[in-house]
Amino acid sequence: MQGKVTWPNKDLDDLVLLRSDGTPTYMLSVVVDDHDMNITHIIRGDDHLTNAARQTQIYEALGWKVPQMGHIPLIHGADGAKLSKRHGALGVESYRAMGYVPDALRNYLVRLGWSHGDQELFTTKEMIELFDITKVGRAAARFDFVKLENINGQYLRAMPDEEIVRQIEALLPDLPGGGRTAALLKSRRDQLVAAMPGLKERAKTLIELIDGASFLFAERPLPLDEKAASVRGRGRHAKKAVRFSNRRALVRGKAPRRRSGAAGNARHEARRGGATLARRSRANPLRPAFSMS
Numbered sequence: 001m002q003g004k005v006t007w008p009n010k011d012l013d014d015l016v017l018l019r020s021d022g023t024p025t026y027m028l029s030v031v032v033d034d035h036d037m038n039i040t041h042i043i044r045g046d047d048h049l050t051n052a053a054r055q056t057q058i059y060e061a062l063g064w065k066v067p068q069m070g071h072i073p074l075i076h077g078a079d080g081a082k083l084s085k086r087h088g089a090l091g092v093e094s095y096r097a098m099g100y101v102p103d104a105l106r107n108y109l110v111r112l113g114w115s116h117g118d119q120e121l122f123t124t125k126e127m128i129e130l131f132d133i134t135k136v137g138r139a140a141a142r143f144d145f146v147k148l149e150n151i152n153g154q155y156l157r158a159m160p161d162e163e164i165v166r167q168i169e170a171l172l173p174d175l176p177g178g179g180r181t182a183a184l185l186k187s188r189r190d191q192l193v194a195a196m197p198g199l200k201e202r203a204k205t206l207i208e209l210i211d212g213a214s215f216l217f218a219e220r221p222l223p224l225d226e227k228a229a230s231v232r233g234r235g236r237h238a239k240k241a242v243r244f245s246n247r248r249a250l251v252r253g254k255a256p257r258r259r260s261g262a263a264g265n266a267r268h269e270a271r272r273g274g275a276t277l278a279r280r281s282r283a284n285p286l287r288p289a290f291s292m293s
Helices: 026-036 046-061 092-097 102-110 124-130 145-158 161-174 178-199 206-212 226-252 261-283
Strands: 041-045 068-072
Touching: 026 046, 041 046, 046 068, 092 102, 092 161, 102 124, 102 145, 161 178, 161 206, 178 206
Parallel strands: 041 068
Antiparallel strands: none
16 A cells, blocks of 8 residues: 555664563564464554564564565544544444434445445445555545535435334434333334435434434424414414404405405405406396306
8 A cells, every 4th residue: 555665774773572570562562463363464554654674573583484564544534634533533323313224334435445435335245346446545644524424315216215214213223312202112113114315314423313203203283483483473463353253344344354365365255256257247138157168
């Protein structure tokens, strides 16, 4: 991956192998440990590249065969700095808790620093068949959560609805408050499967799917948010105003106020059309109001 890398001996320091208390340092320990486990290939980050030269000297001094070593670029955060916890460099369990499915995460990771043409999505079988360590680039890859979410969303949309529900069932016990939802899901599982085609079209993670399906597990009647409550209140006031106005009109002998909206307009036009036909019939009794061809 890095090609042939050489160092002049004068640039390599006289490294310490044993501490003052007789315990071995990392540099000696890792060589002995790899040798005892019959390690033949070492693939690690390129921040260990200089260690390869020191460890090679130890292997040769002990008369042991030097393993083949490959040093791949590190993964950086979106800001270009080495990926760390502040970027979200968490354990696999954390990504599972954030709603990423295993196949999507694996697909995203294999594309960091490696590519096969313009292909973005790979099955596990394709990864095994196509991956070539010599094709890994030398430039550092950047971990992009937006890209990960996009790939995860594509996997969710292509996944059978029943499989998505199974993954949600496996995830719920590990989520805060997920126990209650898991208990309710047992009686509403068929509803969730039926709603899944619409839910998964816009969701990018399993967490978003669970949030989108929250109406299935909410207690009835559903609480209204502030905006919905205000709209409902305005609607009630408008209906009361129309009823009050109609009562006043009837008392005064006037026509009641017609309802607004499409339904009200349609009824108004129908009444007006009927009155017009009646006037025409009275003006010419022999002429039919309607003609059929």
